[in-house]
Amino acid sequence: MAGLIQDTDEHKAIRESVAGIASRYGQQYFLERGRAGEGIEELWKDLGAAGLLGVHLPEAYGGGGGGMAEAVVVVEELAAHGMPMLIWVISPAICGSIVAIHGSEELKQRWLPGIADGSQKMAFGLTEPDAGSNSHNVKTTARKTDTGWVLSGSKYYISAIDQCDALLVVARDGDLSTPEKSTLSLFVVPTDSKGLSYQEIDTSIVSPDKQFTVFLDEVEVGAEALIGQAGNGLRQVFDGLNPERILVGAICGGVGRYAIDKAVAYAKERKVWSTAIGAHQGIAHPLAESHIAVELSRLATALSAQQFDAGEPAGEAANIAKFSASEAALKALDQAIQTHGGNGLSHEYGLSELWFVTRLMRTAPVSREMVLNFVAQTSLGLPRSY
Structure with a gap:
């Protein structure tokens, strides 16, 4: 197409x-x-x-x-x-x-x-049960020892750690932080480290990549586990979060394409009263509108990647790409399911099982509300709301 x-x-x-x-x-x-x-x-x-x-x-x-x-x-x-x-x-x-x-x-x-x-x-350990979208409020703590570091705390909704050889942990640096301000440091922690354990979270998402709560109970790592300079973690995290937003835009652009392709093929073949259902504007127009939204989101994603690769500030573009693509993909998937009627819920057609992983993209890795906060404050210069 x-x-x-x-x-x-x-x-x-x-x-x-x-x-x-x-x-x-x-x-x-x-x-x-x-x-x-x-x-x-x-x-x-x-x-x-x-x-x-x-x-x-x-x-x-x-x-x-x-x-x-x-x-x-x-x-x-x-x-x-x-x-x-x-x-x-x-x-x-x-x-x-x-x-x-x-x-x-x-x-x-x-x-x-x-x-x-x-x-x-390698899995990525940022999110915590109580920190939510506030990365500054990370409670998992790293303390320096004579031989390296000791990490203690927990992480929440950590994807696919059961498949991974290591966890990149975002931790509050216990030596550099103050009660008024948390300073972050990043560490690569092998998943077979003593004191590291995890428990699967039961979700509705159908995916080989499951979600987990991760526990770090006095996990000892060597000095070589530290990424870059201690206390520089917040800047390091953001060098990973923009790629994350850009590629969530890419996932959603692909899901949108998949959903529309499936719906168009079905609308051409499925006949009711001797007429292909795709000939009816009630079917055709919503699919055309979904296609427009998906294509615009793909352009936003491509632009955000281009800015990131050029070393330009890509925060606004990455957030807009993630927002527009997740909204467009969910709408396209819903319309594809509707086009298929009851068959849209059949496993045979491969649509309904994409619903929850696509719905997740409106919430993760950053919620649509936090994207709107970012755009309102950074792009539009409105007063901070939090």
Whole structure:
């Protein structure tokens, strides 16, 4: 189906490579693994072997040397085949980007090649039960010792840690923080560390990437676990959060494409009283409107990636991309389900099971309300509301 995005030759090749691998597995593979609580390791390894997990990471560490623009193509195309991969956003994008930008040479050598080829994964530990959207209110604490650091606290709604070799932990630096102001430091903590445990959160999301509460009970790590400079964590976090927002925009753009493609195909084939239902404006107009919204969100996502790759401030564009894409995808998915009638709720058609993971994108990684706060205050210059 024609769209507004015009791929470069390189992006077209990446998109075709992703499509080829995704088509070999099919959406039912992804959904069946999600329903059964099983992983997608075969697919993940194939993507890694094709260089599609590290397209944005430095070539010196096994990556493709590209940027967020290339990552957007990969993540969107996977979602356009019915495979919205949260772990791609978390491990290669958030964690990979933070380690690549701020990590020591030792951390880069230790983790980036494995993240790029798919042999290793890293979870991201920011969210906490009581901190919510307020990253400044992180309670998980890191204290310096003679040999490294000790971390204590808990993290909430941590995606796919059961698949991961390490957790990138955002912690309150107990030595540098004051009662008035929390100072953050970041650490790479192996998931087999003594004192680290996790418990699955029972959700309605059908995905191979499950959600967990993570407990850190006096977890000891060496000095090499620190990312960059102690106390510089807030800036480091934001170097991961903009890629996260951009790639959530990409996931939603792909889901929107998938939903509309399914609905259009059904509307052309399904006949009632000898007429294809797509001939009726009650079906055609909502799908056309959904297509317009999805395409506009894809343009916003592409622009945000372009700004990020150019080293320009990308916060506004990344937030707008995430907001517009999540709204458009949810509307497109709902309209696709409606177009299918009762079949929209059948597992055979692969639409209804995408609902909750798509609905999640309106809330995570940043809620639509916090995006609106950001735009109101930063873009429009209105007084702070919190």
